[in-house]
Amino acid sequence: MASGESGKSGAAARDMAGDAASPWGDALAELAAPSGGLNIAVACVDRHVAAGGGQRVALRWLGRRQDRRDITFAELADLSGRAARVLGDLGLAPGDTVAVMLDRIPELYAAALGTWKAGGVYCPLFSAFGPGPLRARLEIGRARVLIVSDELYARKLAANRDGLSGLRHVLLVRTDDGPLPDGCLDFRALLAAAEPAAAADTRPDDPAFLHFTSGTTGNPKGALHPHRAVLSHLVTGRTVFGLSGADVFWCTADPGWVTSTAYGVIAPLACGATLLVDEADIDPRRWYAILHEEKVTAWYTTPTAIRTMMRYGAALARSYRDNSLRVAASVGEPLNGEAVSWGQKALGVPFLDTWWQTETGAIVIANAPGQGRRPGSMGRVLTGIEARVVQCADGAPVPADGADTVGELVLRAGWPSMFSGYLGDDDRPGGCFREGWYFTGDLVKRDGDGFFWFVGRADDMIKCGGLRIGPFEVEAMLMDHPAIAEVGVVGKPDLLLREVPVAFASLNPGFEAGDALRAELLSFARQELGASMAPREIHFIAELPKTTSGKILRRVLKAKAVGEADSFDSLPNLPPCPGRFDDE
Numbered sequence: 001m002a003s004g005e006s007g008k009s010g011a012a013a014r015d016m017a018g019d020a021a022s023p024w025g026d027a028l029a030e031l032a033a034p035s036g037g038l039n040i041a042v043a044c045v046d047r048h049v050a051a052g053g054g055q056r057v058a059l060r061w062l063g064r065r066q067d068r069r070d071i072t073f074a075e076l077a078d079l080s081g082r083a084a085r086v087l088g089d090l091g092l093a094p095g096d097t098v099a100v101m102l103d104r105i106p107e108l109y110a111a112a113l114g115t116w117k118a119g120g121v122y123c124p125l126f127s128a129f130g131p132g133p134l135r136a137r138l139e140i141g142r143a144r145v146l147i148v149s150d151e152l153y154a155r156k157l158a159a160n161r162d163g164l165s166g167l168r169h170v171l172l173v174r175t176d177d178g179p180l181p182d183g184c185l186d187f188r189a190l191l192a193a194a195e196p197a198a199a200a201d202t203r204p205d206d207p208a209f210l211h212f213t214s215g216t217t218g219n220p221k222g223a224l225h226p227h228r229a230v231l232s233h234l235v236t237g238r239t240v241f242g243l244s245g246a247d248v249f250w251c252t253a254d255p256g257w258v259t260s261t262a263y264g265v266i267a268p269l270a271c272g273a274t275l276l277v278d279e280a281d282i283d284p285r286r287w288y289a290i291l292h293e294e295k296v297t298a299w300y301t302t303p304t305a306i307r308t309m310m311r312y313g314a315a316l317a318r319s320y321r322d323n324s325l326r327v328a329a330s331v332g333e334p335l336n337g338e339a340v341s342w343g344q345k346a347l348g349v350p351f352l353d354t355w356w357q358t359e360t361g362a363i364v365i366a367n368a369p370g371q372g373r374r375p376g377s378m379g380r381v382l383t384g385i386e387a388r389v390v391q392c393a394d395g396a397p398v399p400a401d402g403a404d405t406v407g408e409l410v411l412r413a414g415w416p417s418m419f420s421g422y423l424g425d426d427d428r429p430g431g432c433f434r435e436g437w438y439f440t441g442d443l444v445k446r447d448g449d450g451f452f453w454f455v456g457r458a459d460d461m462i463k464c465g466g467l468r469i470g471p472f473e474v475e476a477m478l479m480d481h482p483a484i485a486e487v488g489v490v491g492k493p494d495l496l497l498r499e500v501p502v503a504f505a506s507l508n509p510g511f512e513a514g515d516a517l518r519a520e521l522l523s524f525a526r527q528e529l530g531a532s533m534a535p536r537e538i539h540f541i542a543e544l545p546k547t548t549s550g551k552i553l554r555r556v557l558k559a560k561a562v563g564e565a566d567s568f569d570s571l572p573n574l575p576p577c578p579g580r581f582d583d584e
């Protein structure tokens with residue numbers, strides 16, 4: 001492997017997914033129309049209805065206030081057809097973006113599946129985003145339609161909607177029956193009045209969903225995935241979770257996260273399982289009761305959630321041990337061996353770690369049945385995926401495949417759910433592809449038996465409760481405050497969330513460092529960025545550490561932050577591959 005050309009391998013993606021010998025060949029034959037068309041909503045819903053499964057429960061929704069609703073595959077086909085009609089009648093053209101900012105309520109699933117049926121691009125957004133990150137994503141994603149709750153709209157968008165010239169329609173899911181705000185439509189009323197539309201004849205490479213992610217530098221980037229991704233979701237739903245029509249599958253991810261789109265919507269439905277949806281946020285007592293009473297057979301959650309449950313103690317868990325769980329898995333951050341065996345003791349099944357990224361679109365490494373399992377490792381690479389570990393020597397990545405050698409994880413481009421490109425990536429076009437390999441930015445090692453172990457990130461991205469936060473976006477917003485002259489944001493180890501963002505700031509003349517200013521800045525950040533992205537601490541320093549070329553040395557700030565924290569584990573500090581990371 002030498003340095004050289006970069007470029008994505010869409011052709012490879014087409015070849016592999018169409019190749020009958022690949023694990024995706026059968027999936028393509030199962031899901032595609034005779035004409036060669038492929039639509040995620042048809043694969044998830046309509047085909048089950050056509051096969052006579054219309055009366056089975058597709059979605060079991062549990063509301064915050066003990067309310068519940070079962071939606072059959074036939075009802076979901078109808079609901080998503082109505083949503084497609086609503087979007088079509090509003091002039092949504094193929095490939096147009098529909099941004100969705102909703103909690104886990106039935107309208108979220110109508111919006112996602114309806115967007116696919118209408119040929120649009122589904123772009124879910126975290127409801128914890130403040131007005132700043134929300135505006136940036138609506139702009140970069142060129143959202144034509146936004147489907148949002150009335151409460152979030154009033155709080156985060158109404159005041160500055162005029163600046164978003166590309167946003168043609170706002171559809172509100174309403175909680176009060178007062179007059180509709182100006183320029184908005186009532187999504188539920190439109191759904192009730194619409195005739196269901198048939199699904200658009202989308203092609204496998206047509207864009208289907210868009211998720212924003214962050215690196216160290218630059219604006220948020222929107223990773224775009226095609227309809228073809230559903231092949232990976234079907235295959236991993238079966239190989240990692242063993243899903244079939246007999247399962248009740250629960251994915252606890254926030255709707256804004258790609259995990260929710262891939263495994264909280266597509267994979268279980270494509271496999272014909274019942275998707276369990278809980279509207280409420282994490283609450284261990286409620287969660288144990290759900291696992292038990294709803295007879296959940298397969299569960300996908302995060303290490304942060306598992307740590308939260310562990311804090312409540314194994315005795316509580318054991319009182320619900322009589323459950324139907326067949327498999328429990330986690331993703332997003334390292335899962336230590338203790339958490340794996342705690343699952344076995346408390347719930348009767350071990351937690352299995354899985355690894356993937358927004359860009360990979362679906363699980364690519366896992367402790368899965370038939371793959372072998374090793375607690376503390378992320379597992380082995382799934383069939384059909386090719387992974388290597390590389391290091392940089394003389395500016396070029398070279399294989400570092402020796403057992404236990406640390407390097408960057410790279411994947412041979414071309415699996416079906418691989419992202420097809422970034423929106424908003426002005427500064428690093430194609431920067432993560434070289435010679436047909438995708439560079440993940442994760443540092444790993446592979447042991448002699450082929451299990452991958454997570455070591456850290458090669459860049460300064462912050463992982464907070466499993467979510468990716470780009471320091472640049474937080475810094476850029478803080479710079480809008482008149483007190484701040486310069487600021488650097490880094491991740492500080494945290495025992496529950498693994499990392500939280502903290503800021504180091506120098507001040508402009510005339511501003512005094514102290515508790516009053518700190519409180520003002522923290523509240524300014526929460527207001528603009530939202531609670532999940534805002535720094536939890538602000539430290540004032542006279543001058544930020546810089547390179548000779550004037551760039552902030554986040555690694556030095558990180559060492560300061562780590563020094564003040566209960567360190568989770570030792571943080572790696574390996575040289576990044578030249579040309580990929582430019583913070584030094």
Ligand code: PRX
Pocket residue numbers: 213258259330331332333334335353354355356357358359378440441442454456457463466467468
């Ligand atoms: O650093 C890795 C970490 O999460 C990153 C991907 O974040 P995001 O795109 O938000 O996640 C999408 C869906 C998972 C990775 O680059 N990560 C993911 N899984 C693991 C992990 N780190 C350690 N162990 C994992 N199992």
